[in-house]
Amino acid sequence: MPDSFKMTNLPFSLLDDNEQKLLRSSLDIGYYQKGEYIMTAGNEPEGVFVILKGKVGESEVVEEGSDSPQHVFVHYTNEDYFGGWSAIRGKAIHNFIAEEETICHVLPTKTLLDLMATNSLFADYFQQNLSAKTEIVQQHGKEQDMAEFMLAKVSDGLIREPLVIPEGTSIREATLLMREKKADCLLVKRGNRYGMVTGTDLLDAIVVDEMSTATDLAEIASYRLITVKPDDYLFNALIIMTQQHIERVVVMADNEMSGIVELTDVLSYFSSHSHVIGLRIERAQTVEDLREAAQGLDDLIKALVSNGVKTRFVMDLLAAMNGRIIAKLFNIIVPVDMQPHVCLLVMGSEGRGEQVMKTDQDNAVIYRDGLVWPEMQETLNHFSETLISFGFPPCPGNIMVSNQAWVKSLGDWTQMLSDWAERCDGDSQMNLAIAVDAKPVAGNPAIFKASRNWFMRHLRNNDVFFSHFAKASLEFDTPLTFFGNLKDKGQLDIKKGGIFPIVHGIRTLALEFRVKATNTFERIEALVEMKQLKEKHGKEITEALSLFISLRLRQQIKRIECSESGHDQTPNVIDLQSLDKMERDLLRDALHIVKGFKKHLELRYHLGG
Numbered sequence: 001m002p003d004s005f006k007m008t009n010l011p012f013s014l015l016d017d018n019e020q021k022l023l024r025s026s027l028d029i030g031y032y033q034k035g036e037y038i039m040t041a042g043n044e045p046e047g048v049f050v051i052l053k054g055k056v057g058e059s060e061v062v063e064e065g066s067d068s069p070q071h072v073f074v075h076y077t078n079e080d081y082f083g084g085w086s087a088i089r090g091k092a093i094h095n096f097i098a099e100e101e102t103i104c105h106v107l108p109t110k111t112l113l114d115l116m117a118t119n120s121l122f123a124d125y126f127q128q129n130l131s132a133k134t135e136i137v138q139q140h141g142k143e144q145d146m147a148e149f150m151l152a153k154v155s156d157g158l159i160r161e162p163l164v165i166p167e168g169t170s171i172r173e174a175t176l177l178m179r180e181k182k183a184d185c186l187l188v189k190r191g192n193r194y195g196m197v198t199g200t201d202l203l204d205a206i207v208v209d210e211m212s213t214a215t216d217l218a219e220i221a222s223y224r225l226i227t228v229k230p231d232d233y234l235f236n237a238l239i240i241m242t243q244q245h246i247e248r249v250v251v252m253a254d255n256e257m258s259g260i261v262e263l264t265d266v267l268s269y270f271s272s273h274s275h276v277i278g279l280r281i282e283r284a285q286t287v288e289d290l291r292e293a294a295q296g297l298d299d300l301i302k303a304l305v306s307n308g309v310k311t312r313f314v315m316d317l318l319a320a321m322n323g324r325i326i327a328k329l330f331n332i333i334v335p336v337d338m339q340p341h342v343c344l345l346v347m348g349s350e351g352r353g354e355q356v357m358k359t360d361q362d363n364a365v366i367y368r369d370g371l372v373w374p375e376m377q378e379t380l381n382h383f384s385e386t387l388i389s390f391g392f393p394p395c396p397g398n399i400m401v402s403n404q405a406w407v408k409s410l411g412d413w414t415q416m417l418s419d420w421a422e423r424c425d426g427d428s429q430m431n432l433a434i435a436v437d438a439k440p441v442a443g444n445p446a447i448f449k450a451s452r453n454w455f456m457r458h459l460r461n462n463d464v465f466f467s468h469f470a471k472a473s474l475e476f477d478t479p480l481t482f483f484g485n486l487k488d489k490g491q492l493d494i495k496k497g498g499i500f501p502i503v504h505g506i507r508t509l510a511l512e513f514r515v516k517a518t519n520t521f522e523r524i525e526a527l528v529e530m531k532q533l534k535e536k537h538g539k540e541i542t543e544a545l546s547l548f549i550s551l552r553l554r555q556q557i558k559r560i561e562c563s564e565s566g567h568d569q570t571p572n573v574i575d576l577q578s579l580d581k582m583e584r585d586l587l588r589d590a591l592h593i594v595k596g597f598k599k600h601l602e603l604r605y606h607l608g609g
Contacts, residue, residue, distance in 0.1 A: 004052060004105075005023075005027060005050065005105050006079060006581075007023075009079060009581045009582070010125065010581075010582050010585070011121075011122050011125035011126065014119060014121045014122045014125065015119060015122055019115055019118065019119055019122075022111065022114070022115065023107065023111065023115065026107065026108055026111040027105050027106065027107060028046075028105070028106040028108065029052075029104070029105060029106065030046075030049065030103070030104045030105075030106050031101075031102075031103055032054070032098040032101070032102045032103075032104070033098065033101060034098055034099065034101055035097065035098065036097070037095060037096070037097055038056060038096045038097065038098060038102070038104070039082075039083055039086060039092045039094075039095065039096040040092060040095055041061045041092050041093055041095050042061075042091060042092065043091070043092055044090055044091060044092075045083050045086045045087050045091075045092050045109065046106055046108065046109065047083065047087050047106050047107045047110075047111070047112055048081055048082075048083050048087055048106070048107040048109075048112055049081060049082055049096070049104040049105070049106055050080070050081040050104060050105040050106075050107065051076055051077060051078055051079065051080050051082075051102065051103075051104050052078070052104060052105055053078060053101075053103045054077070054078075054099075054100050054101055054102025054103060054104075055076070055077050055098070055099045055100050055102065056075070056076045056080075056082065056096055056098055056099060056104075057074070057075055057076075057096070057097050057099045058072065058074040058075075058082065058094050058096050059072045059094060059095050059097065060094060061094070061095060072099075074480045074588065075099070075480075079581045080581070080584065082096060083096065084112075084126045085126075087109040087112055088112075088113070088116075088126065112126075152233070152234040152235070153230065153231055153232065153233060153234060154228050154229065154232050154234055154237055154251055155230035155231060155251075156234065158261055158266065159230070159251050159258065159259035159260070159261060160259055160260045160262060160265070161259055162186070162187045162250075162257070162259055162260045163177065163178065163181055163183045163185075163186040164186070164187045164188075164189055164194075164257075165177065165187070165188055165189070166188075166189055167188060167189060167190045167191075167216065167217075167218040168216055168218070169216070169217050170213060170214050170215065170216065171202060171205060171206065171212075171213045171214070171215050171217055171220070172213035172214065173217075174197065174202070175202055175213075178199065178202075184198060184199050185197065185198045185199070185248060185260070186217075187250070187257070187260075188217050188218045188221040190218045190221070190223075193223055194223070194225060194250065194257055195218065195221025195222055195223040195225075196221060196222050196225060196248075196250070197217055197220060197221045197222075201220055201221075201222070202220075205220045225249075226240060226241075226246060226249050226250070227250045227251070227252045228240065228249050228251055228252075228261065229251070229252060229253065230258065234261075234266060235317070237249055237261055237266060238263075238266050238267075238317065239313075239316050239317050239320055241266070242281075242317065242320040242321060242324060243320045243323075245324065246263075247262065247263040247264070248262045248263060249261050281293045281321065281324045281325055281328060284328060286332070287329065287332060287333075287386060290325060290328055290329055291389065291390050293325065294391055294392075295390070295391055297322070297325075297358075297391075298357070298358075298391070298560070300318075300321075301318060301356060301357065301557070302557055302561075304317070305553060305557060310546075310550075311356070311546060311549050311550040312521065312546060314553070315353060315354055315356055316353065318355075318356050319350075319353030319354075319355070319519075322346075322350065322358075323346065323439075323441045325390065326344070326346060326363075326387065326392075326441050326442065327344070327441045327442040329383065329386060329387065329390070330344050330441070330442035330443065331442060333379060333382060333383050334379060334383070334442075334443070335379075338373055338376075339442070340443070341368040341371050341373075341443075341444065342365055342366070342367040342368070342371070342376075342443045342444065342447070343365065343366045343367070343440050343442075343444050343445060343446075343447040344363065344364075344365055344401070344442040344443050345363060345364045345365070345366065345438040345439065345440055345441070345448060346361075346362065346363050346438070346439055346441050347362040347363060347364060347399065347434045347435060347437050347438045347439075348362035348399075348434050348437055349362075349437075350362060350363075350439075351437040351438050351439040351518050352437050352439075352503070352518050352519050352520055353439075353518070353519045354503075354519065354520060354549065356549070356553050356556075357553065357556045357557070357560070357568065357571065358391055358392050360392075360393045360394065360395045360396060361384075361387055361388075361392040361394065361395055361400060362395050362399045362400070362434055363384075363399070363400055363401050363406070364399070364401060364406040364407065364408070364435070364438065365380060365401050365406070365407045365408075365443075366408055366409070366410055366413045366447050366448055366451060367407070367408075368409070368410060368444075368447060369409045369410050370409075371409070376407070377404060377407065380401040380407060381402045383401060383402075384400050384402035385402070393567070399431075399434060413451050414451050414454050414455060414458075417432065417435060417451070417458075418455075418458060420432040420435075421455075421459065421462075421465055424468045429468065429469060429472060430472075433469075433472070433504060436455075436507065436511055437507065438452075438518070439518050452516070456511070456514045459511065459512075460514075466508060466511070466512050466605060467605045467606060467607065469508050469511070470504075470505065470508040470601050470604075471605075471607055472500075472504050473501045473504045473505040473508065473598060474501070474598055474601065474602065474607060475500075476497060476500065476501065477497070478497060478501070478591055478594050478595045478598065479492055479497040479591065480588065480591050480592065480595065490575060490576050490577045491573050491574065491575060491576060492573070492574045492576055493572050494548050494551065494552050494572055494573075494574045495552075495572035497591065497594070498544065498545075498548040498590065498591060498594050499548045499549065499552075499572075501594050501597065501598055502541055502544065502545045502548075502594060502597060503520050503545070505597055505600075505601050506520050506523050506524055506527070506541070507520075507523070508601070509523070509527055509532060509533070510523040510526070513526075513530055520545060521542055521546075524538045524541055524542055525538070537597075537600075540593045541597055543593075544589075544590035544591075544593040544594060547586055547587065547590045548590065551574055551579075551583065552571070552572065552574065555573070555574060555575060555578070556571055
């Protein structure tokens with residue numbers, strides 16, 4: 001029977017040959033009838049139990065004389081293990097009861113402790129938290145190796161030696177030098193500072209500004225350089241260039257300039273490694289050019305995920321790409337003279353930078369008080385229709401600029417936020433949750449910042465509001481018993497069960513402490529820095545959310561590939577039967593994190609009862 005024990009499952013795959021031999025020789029088999037106690041709270045356990053066949057429920061102890069039923073909060077099924085913590089502590093803290101006829105492998109406590117003493121990774125897996133387990137899985141789990149290009153550094157052969165000229169060089173001399181060296185940019189050294197000049201800058205200086213060719217090149221250089229370090233990830237450099245709408249960054253090492261990295265080189269590098277399509281968003285001049293770039297994003301996502309790129313990296317890059325597409329379309333469609341008087345917002349998951357596959361669009365426009373623009377709504381309707389044609393599905397709740405309810409003057413927008421905050425009904429709270437995740441992507445961002453700063457001041461010390469607002473985090477149960485329903489149900493809404501409680505709980509805390517970031521991960525980092533979340537707690541929540549999003553994304557891609565329409569009709573559903581043992585373990589741990597976070601919110605905002 002020990003031969004039926006799967007050593008390929010974590011954490012047992014972390015053992016070497018001799019350790020696995022010791023484990024096999026020590027294994028025992030336990031047979032349990034339905035309703036039989038396998039481990040009883042307060043008693044010393046035999047060891048770790050690994051289910052060969054059957055189902056086990058873990059439940060809290062019911063006080064003697066209580067009429068309350070025994071509440072099962074976790075189920076374990078085939079290949080799951082339980083009792084590790086109890087064995088290490090020497091005493092069980094919960095009851096473990098067979099819910100059907102069950103057969104278990106039993107690893108005696110002494111052998112467990114011996115193996116933990118000789119194998120630190122094996123010990124860490126039993127003793128550590130979700131963050132540590134995730135790291136172990138990434139290092140040792142199957143198909144978890146990071147793609148080669150994700151580990152590439154800026155210093156890995158892509159730094160171009162810059163063309164540097166001293167202050168005092170004329171525009172004419174610089175132009176001839178650039179032609180001779182076949183360069184499209186150069187750096188001017190002015191004292192201890194460097195400034196950049198591109199071919200476009202030279203053209204503008206001569207043709208548009210009518211400068212003399214004898215003008216000192218230092219007069220037209222840009223000294224606000226975007227820099228990276230040699231040991232930064234190349235992938236991060238790509239994200240920075242996309243976010244900043246630039247085609248090159250300067251590499252600085254210990255305050256010394258060491259070269260330039262060009263966008264074309266980075267794109268070429270990623271294309272040769274992952275077959276990523278050429279990203280031509282910045283060069284798009286027409287709606288058709290932009291549509292072609294937008295329709296290639298799904299292929300880009302699939303390529304990145306299939307190459308093992310971490311979901312957080314994918315989210316950051318795609319948020320930047322989507323933001324540029326939306327902003328570029330807005331700039332093409334909205335008249336130039338109107339753009340300084342309006343601000344386009346993306347909201348919801350798009351505003352947080354957490355939408356990877358296109359699910360729907362949530363957007364709004366705030367415009368300057370008193371603006372007269374009769375064609376505004378017609379123009380915005382055209383914008384929404386075009387965005388839909390790009391593959392951004394319409395919002396089921398009609399939260400789009402084609403809906404006049406989401407096109408407001410600055411005064412009306414702030415009044416609307418205030419009204420929602422004063423009401424306690426579900427629609428108002430939902431609309432407010434969407435709106436406070438807003439991020440400006442086009443037009444004049446100062447209009448949005450004025451509304452955001454006013455609203456944060458408006459909510460200061462409003463404990464009643466935050467208590468009502470936080471309550472939505474507890475709306476859905478944490479599905480820790482779902483593993484017992486694999487045969488019958490087999491599906492889990494990961495948004496309701498895992499993602500939403502974290503996102504909305506962190507949103508509430510961020511709003512209370514006036515954190516301006518909208519991304520949930522950045523909000524967590526800010527709250528930890530402000531000592532409003534413990535560092536360990538913040539890391540655990542981050543890992544849990546990353547896992548939920550990663551599992552959802554992989555299943556979304558599978559469904560899209562199998563769909564005739566090319567769309568995923570159930571984007572938040574996780575097919576539990578497709579998860580392997582390792583994924584089930586991590587998912588269970590992550591849901592425990594959610595449960596603990598919800599208890600934290602209950603206490604903080606007095607939501608009990």
